[in-house]
Amino acid sequence: MSESSYATVESWKLLWYERAVNAAAYLGAMGYGLHIAVFYSVTTIILRDKERRGWVWLPFASSLFALGTVNIACSINFNQLAWIDERNYPNGPAAFLLEQQNRVSNLTAIVTSVIMLILADSFLILRCHLLWKKIYITVFLFVVLLASTVISILHSIQVAHPARIFEDSLSFSLPYASLAASLNMLITLILFSRLIDLRRRLSLTMDATTRETYASIPALIIESAFPAGIFSFVFVVLYSVHNSGAVLVFPLLVQIMGIIPELIVLRIAQKRAWSMDIIRAALPASPATLRNRMGRSGIETAGHEVSMVTLNDNGSKDSVVLKAGRDFVQ
Template sequence: MASTELATQRALYVGNTISTVVYGGNLFLYAYSTYLLMTSIKQVQRRRFYIGFGGLLLLLLTIALASNNAICELMWIEQQNYPGGPSAYLAANLAAWYNVFGTAADCAANILTDGLMLYRCYIIWGSSVSIIVIPAIIYLGSTAMAVMMVVESAMPMSDIWQGLAARSGISWVALTVSFNIIVTVLIISRLLFFHRRVQSVLTDQQRSTYTGTVAILVESALPFTVLGIAYLATYIQGVPSATAVGIVWGTFVVLTPQLIILRVASGVAWSRDTASNISLTTLHANFPHNSSSSSSSMNCKDP
């Protein structure tokens, strides 16, 4: 077996192993978030939406993971005597319906996650439409390229790593990574702005909740964006490790919104009122005689 073929199969194995672990984390996060949403005594807006949204993402991830495991089981066990070996079987069955179905599920999960990130950016920036115009345009472009890649990968004897399917795939990953970079930078800059603004006003717990390191990492989806950049770099180069990075990136597509939903369920996510409440708190601290009637509470409604 050629070294490249061996490296690709090794990357496939490593990617599936890591994604299975992350899948377990997704299961726990969804179950715990759903429990918090269902038992919360506070009024949680869009409670059913977040439960349904998280469940749909988990279903799509399950389909993608099952697809990867199915092709590996066929390649390494059921069809191990296929002429040319496992690598030849993999190349001949990349356009198999179950493999395309898994790719489509992963793309659908990515589209939903990017949509949620666009909405979260809109909320964190005070419901400003102008701030999300460019990300929205990129989002539409990445959605179109994702659909094109799935269609091309379903063609007989197509290869997601070569030809038109590969070009569509690279365009999709490039656009969605660009989208995530822009949205991440926008969200981080907004949170850092408020962090500096309230540093001497809020308590350590309040700063940690809304503008702390965990809040910035989760709300901005920074780990997902960094992993997307790594996937794009390896995908463009066509190196075998791109397989492992892509599979893990596909699981983080679902992990990222699940973490955001957990913050919503816990009542600590940014909402439409968070920025205004922080501003009122700052105003009350700086000019107490002018803002005695203003509310400085940080107990915001959930988004």
């Protein structure tokens, strides 16, 4: 008795692509579940603050979460169209996924991911400026972000109007993916290097509790946006070699770009984030030292600088570090 097979008759490469797209929706949903938990924690901490100092961050966190919600919902809907609603599309679901990318659900998913990356990168660039205070670093990062934004707009137009405005040979998908991912990796590198340097310099002047709060490994991972840098690196490598594994990474990357800024906002709301207060409190207060270590030149006198962080009567810094993390920017 012969056994009949119902296996899909497709090339291995095409079959792997379909599997990757299907699994990507589940991975994105898992990332969104984590996003829900983080957003709940952020809103709970902010709303419980009686002084309402963290309420300014609520619209930002809510925008990231809303974009993440719409993104995953539209991605799931596009998959539903391919696998269920229009499964009899000529040449199967893979052809639908490749040829019908101008569907509203897919376009919305693309646009929300672009907006989320712009918001997240802008926030992280401001964090770079806070920690470095180097205008050339900030300007360079914003120029790269602007270039990435322009290419993302062109990419969205190309997806919405395939072969109408641009020639088939001109594709903006790879330049956009490469530039956006490279910006994420660059931001992570800049933040991580600065935080490692500050951790080394401040370890001798911090007490154990404060050191655990600001210089622990989890704190460095969150505040340097390390997960975003790693996922961006994996994504751009896979995408550049046209490996379908990039499809698996991208939904997670989108949610991570919403989660990381929200985790930093959570630390800000808890007064546990790196700020100029903690740097001034822990570093020696002499003008020369501050100029050398922080790259600042406008410090007139030590008294002017110390007035921003009031010491207690016995000169201890314990009362100072409790004030640290109060502000996002000074």
